[in-house]
Amino acid sequence: MRKDNGRGRSILEGRWGRLGMILMIFLLSAAVAHGAEYPAKTVQIVNPYPPGGTTDIVSRILTDKLSALLGQPVVVVNKTGGGGTIGIQSVKDGAADGYSILVAPPPIALIPIVSKVAFSLKDFTAINMAVSSPSMIIVKNDAPWRTLEDLIAEAKKNPGKLSYSSGGPRTTPHFAGELFKMVTGTDLTHVPMNGEVQAATSVLGGHTDVSFLSLGSIQGHIEAGTLRALAVAYRKRLQAFPNIPTTAERGYDKLNISVWVGYFVPAKTPRAVTNKLAEVFDQALQDKQIIEKIEKAKVTIENQGPGEAAKYLTEEHEKWSEVARVARITQ
Template identity: 35%
Template structure:
């Protein structure tokens, strides 16, 4: 009886040691990577490009799983519910920083540790090739002539298309009908099939379609031309008032729960830092119009806070939020 009792106590002690007790051996098994958006979108593309390089650095495989839905709320909730052992990674974009003001979730990246903010991107406005528009000015004129009839591909509240559309509405009358999809990949597929007429999207998601001539790009959501798309005008060429929101764009990062052991965080930070410095990955990202960041920890938290402050308050002042950023302690920029 005494022997069995001692054995039970020893087993409980091992369990109580939890993740911290095994952090020195981390990673001792394969990891799981939860991708916030669907296959073919910008976040998915970035995740699948960087992961093989990270696997080499860690010496373990990262099994990638797409878990879209709720504009990123489903994937963040899933990762938050997993053990704090560093074996579940969240590959995410900017969307959770708006979840509170849009009342999609009570979580944002304050609940996660930024292993790496890999890069930030530039948005573009792309249209189906059969549409008559040659510029955003043409698009807006048609939208105003046929209110509610022009269909915009979207990824739901807080997604990049929703934010760009909301910012446009603060500058001009823009009565479009938004059609939601589970990520930019499915949205662009719908655009190719003529199910929607246009879509604001991250250049990373749209780049190959633009190069192949499968869609036409009307403008870059920037205050000047970019090297990746020579000759494509910035949105300010038609609507100068949009300039007050620029520069603005999506970003791509990798996160774990805040309370993951420091030893595991350090190993992940080192692996992703090395992977994001690899010339093959850098060439891919820059070639798709992204700007490399490769930052982690405190520096990344500062970036995340600034992005949230700027975007949440802009949307609130555009009457595009369901709650004030002030309710959640989000400071005005």
């Protein structure tokens, strides 16, 4: 301890003290200015998937409004590869300063459950759970099953005879199919295809019997009647298809599956920055023009803020971890 202090002199009176104070004021003001000035440069939305998908379309619809609200350009950057892991990893490893925002669908929660990767949901803070597209239980239009009960009865009568197609091992439709088996106590044979599109095609061509696909990818076929939706795995009936029952009203409320799109920043990002981002995303997703555009892209607006999103993600994590354990979808 310094002697001067003992004599009652304030540290501010010494030469070093004064210098220190000036330095402190400078640093403080810089810090304040920094916080107030976020963002001071272009903000990137990192998309771990190729352009043209839902993550990409929703992000590109949002960028203009986000740019206006933040006063800095917001651009979408596609960092593709490794089934999404490269892009997700790059945001986790990047600076936690809010200049790289990750846009991600369910694989950000599913991948760490089933394979060895250097990230988990805990590494990220969700700033908004923006949109979702509920999964539909679909069969071909000339399939003999008219209702969900018909399908379940058939599956119970001939265990393992019916097949379901997914977008590949460990994809959302694969998890969805295993959840279906778990909840309904049935056995279906899993046929992993190369992508959700091929999963839909194989049902259309009669090569597989059933699939669990997000509405966005098959809406055209449900409208045209080439695919029949037995149920929607969502909490309420869809406005566009009021005649399609929900799984919950048929007694399977645990069968709740959506393909969502969330926005994330690294967990270490300063609170001030995440708050700011949460605020602008909320504003952008309430904009009438944006709502209209997003709904045209066949997805439902969720606009859940950080608190709600975190709760939802915890539920998702628990649900899929259990499915992975029961169905032995592991590394």
